Amino acid sequence: MLCKENFGALCHVTIPRKENDKNIPLLSSHSMEEFSNIWSTFNSELFAFKKSIWGVKRNEFCHAGEWSGLLNLGTGIWTPCYSIRAQKRNMFKNPDEPFVFYPVGHHCNMPHCYNGHSFLSMGDIPEIDTYRYDQLRDRTCEDGATWLTDDTRNFYHGRLNDGKLERYSQQDKLKFSSIKTKTIVNNIIAKATHNTDIL
Template sequence: MYTNKVKKIIFFRIPLSICNFRCHYCYLAQRDEHYQGIQPVMKYSPEQVALACSPKRLGGLAYFNFCADGETMLLKDLDLYVKELVKQGHFVEIITNMTITNMVDKFMEWPREMLEHVEFKCSFHYLELKKKKLLEVFAKNANQLWGKGASINIEVTPSDELIPYIEELKNFSYSNFGALPHITIARNDSTKNIDYLTNLSDKEYSKTWSQFDSSFWKFKRSIFGKKQEKFCYAGAWSAYIDLSTGMANQCYCGKSLGNVFENPERPFPEKPVGCCSIPHCYNGHAFLTWGLIPDLDTPTYAEVRNRTTQNGEWLNVTLKDFFSSKLCQSNRLYSEQEKKKWILAQKSNFISKSIIYKIKHVGKVILRKK
């Protein structure tokens, strides 16, 4: 029997470019391969994925995040992949615009005790929902799942275009979800430093969106643009996996861990990042709140996801308890000597690759000159 404490956090990337929305701020819209309308070829079945991610192999229970390039609930058999993991006792978060009713209906058939292990992060794309007349569908689907035992989280992506509609958005959220939505941060992935996606000054931006009193937004603001210098256990305590192939990385910007679905009888790979290579941990609301950098004082993931209403809380008791745990409670902390070893190995690997790249690059230049 495994304790109700998180052992690993695993993020599933789903290369599905199908979406029923066209949000102007969407990261998918910033890519060349946007909206191709292609279902990914899934190399591994739900049962095979569950076997590769069993509590026995991982050493305990994990948090799994399902997020597609497009709309996650448009993935064929999404419910089956989630179900096989939940049956093992794991906890799952699904990122969705909450308008794919036929997939919602499949989850509604689950028993309460299974839904209590699932949280739906409902992306509240207000302008698209309003334009497509889907606001009531969004609210109905979210509340049905919450009423059946699942946890929900209502989250708004702040955009300059949304500002004139803030008051009506707030009223709708109070009326339908009993609280204001949480606020995330829209980022510009095309910029070197992964900047804010806004034309507002920092002061105007803060004044506009702080009125939602979102703990999620406050924490993201506190780490946005700040280089993380302390030792990070991403790659040892976390993995970023392509659900369609099993190919994994340490985190969104980390090195390869290989195919983690291919040989489930082997130990799950553990190779910590050590020193982060990117300007800032732009999805630190998850990586850092779960505790990938134990020396960093952060709220729990439950604290940045939950809201209290007159009728209860967005997170159910079982899931809230799990989301309140930290990775250091179930994993061994490295000694200072071990940390140095991993950091040196990472630097050596980087230098070796840089030398190889330069040799190849210089060789090509010489050949071109000849």
């Protein structure tokens, strides 16, 4: 295999998805069971973790938007996560103004967290504590060498909530959720009324 010959170990395996379908299903002619039987032969932790969260709707309080986000480096458009597109803002427009980050909380509207190998392994939902990101990316070669250096492994082993106390009590989370709902609704109404992006 190409990867083994050039990098000393089998590559990791991901799960392709159909993003133009609101249910974000598997993009394959195989059923998930068949797909899994084929690709699990690679013994990829990345694949194992992605499969374990595939199709699972997340209802926990998610810190995406506060501890992580999606930034288009070409346009400056920033969104808290895939789930909250209505709250896009332009990070490059007024760079001197403070940029306020706030979490998605209980408002994730995605059917499942298909890129949770990044967001969840890094701690956006602190109670999900399974694989760390380094464990999903590293490989040990036949000669005992590893793909990640010690420094990179240590860096990726950290979680976004390491050293941080949860900033929100249960009561705060509920309060925040109701404020957030109003903001989302107001943004959608403003967008529909003015037919402009909320930036």
